[in-house]
Amino acid sequence: MAGRRLALTFLFCVIALHTPGNALAQNVKSTYDKTANFKKLKKYKWGSNYLLTRQRPEDQARINLAIVDSINRDLQAGGFVMDQETPDFIIIYEAGSLPKSDVGPQRDLTVTDMVNYSWGNLGGITSDVWAYSLAKMKITVTDATTKTPIWVALASMRIHNPNKLMENLKQSVDKYIQKTMKDFPPKK
Numbered sequence: 001m002a003g004r005r006l007a008l009t010f011l012f013c014v015i016a017l018h019t020p021g022n023a024l025a026q027n028v029k030s031t032y033d034k035t036a037n038f039k040k041l042k043k044y045k046w047g048s049n050y051l052l053t054r055q056r057p058e059d060q061a062r063i064n065l066a067i068v069d070s071i072n073r074d075l076q077a078g079g080f081v082m083d084q085e086t087p088d089f090i091i092i093y094e095a096g097s098l099p100k101s102d103v104g105p106q107r108d109l110t111v112t113d114m115v116n117y118s119w120g121n122l123g124g125i126t127s128d129v130w131a132y133s134l135a136k137m138k139i140t141v142t143d144a145t146t147k148t149p150i151w152v153a154l155a156s157m158r159i160h161n162p163n164k165l166m167e168n169l170k171q172s173v174d175k176y177i178q179k180t181m182k183d184f185p186p187k188k
Contacts, residue, residue, distance in 0.1 A: 052096035
């Protein structure tokens, strides 16, 4: 009976500490040239993109296609037209991800409704470890005439379950791109 309670306590603690399977907490910062005339921008073309992942080549191609397709849909929904011959601006992205981990002190694992059960003092300092992939992306819009960057967005996102992300790639990338491109064109 005591072993069963200990197992249930352990299971409860693991569930309580576990982060959601594919959290898409995203951080986005954008800057722009305050002298640029964004109202004149109507047509765009793609420059050379850069994607660095540790994925198989076919998965990397899927990710690239999902990013380009999502940005195209976002721009076209904003009234922009792709024109490789006479663009007003050039858009590129640079993206990649790296495995990361965070370590922090472990909270007291005593469950309030199980007053007589605790992990006890095992000596030393206990800690929690969270493993994830940190995805980063930089999207740059360059004036086609002056060849100077006029808008840049930097976005990062923790991916806790890469397999789930790949299963829902289009939807996940769409959410990421919508948040990243939210401030383009900037409202002055």
